[in-house]
Amino acid sequence: MKSISPNYAKEVMARYGLSTKKHLGQNFLIDNNTIKKIVSVGDLKEDETVVEIGPGLGAMTGYLAEQAGQVVCVELDRELVPVLNEVLAEFENVTIVQGDALKTDFDRLVQDFGTVPYKVVANLPYYISTPLVMHLLTTGFDVKKLVLMVQKEVAQRMAAQPGTPEYGSLTVAVQYFCDCKVKFIVPPTVFVPKPAVESAVVELNLQPQPTVEVADREFFFQVVRAAFNKRRKTLSNALANSPLKLDKTDVQDILVGMGLDNQVRGERLSIHQFAALTNQLER
């Protein structure tokens, strides 16, 4: 693969008369080292399929194509599709699909163009990174690894520990399904245009079984969301005043039975404790 020059994004945009679309989160990578580091976290094998969400101008796609068996890209911006087909013409194992990643059935897409289980490697559009992660985790049953560049704060929320300000619904969802590691921080200088914030690359390895056993997954996530929607309240108040309308005394009794203070806030509970609580609660 010939290296991407620092002027790659500007040259391609000038050649095709394009300008960046801020509302689509278009910050294009222009640094070979960063791209190689992201791709190496993917640990791609030549018989594997990798999905790239938002290939942009294709700066990372060629590197993925050299390592994986098949690369399937989903790009929302229609203007970029012919550009990608041209700049990636030398790679026969790349498929570009125009569409909204939030509405994409990734398992189905890979069944059509690749092989399962698959990996996802992406520099995500930051304006939708949290819903996209949730969409991938809850609908991607055949995905085994996600390597995602996101805003640094979002990465910290995914990997957070209980009792910290970063710990929240996203943490619980990610750690319920995955082993999560923040791999490295990425400065704004490696993008065109430069984003206002720092970024980070996270590695999420999907676990064969969820990390905790819950009797009713939907209820578990409803309880978690309710706990963090009112995170300054005690957990029993937050759950009693949520749409779940749980009995405050029941919640407190279960918390005490678990060895916790009955005035504890949800942000103090580990994922295991959330699971134990919901398994004992009546819907």
Ligand SMILES: C[S@@+](CC[C@H](N)C(=O)[O-])C[C@H]1O[C@@H](n2cnc3c(N)ncnc32)[C@H](O)[C@@H]1O
């Ligand atoms: C941060 S840029 C990354 C571009 C490229 N991967 C790179 O690293 O240079 C995000 C890309 O996602 C695309 N995008 C934005 N919203 C999207 C969506 N809902 N579905 C698919 N792609 C989207 C943007 O058009 C843009 O190309």
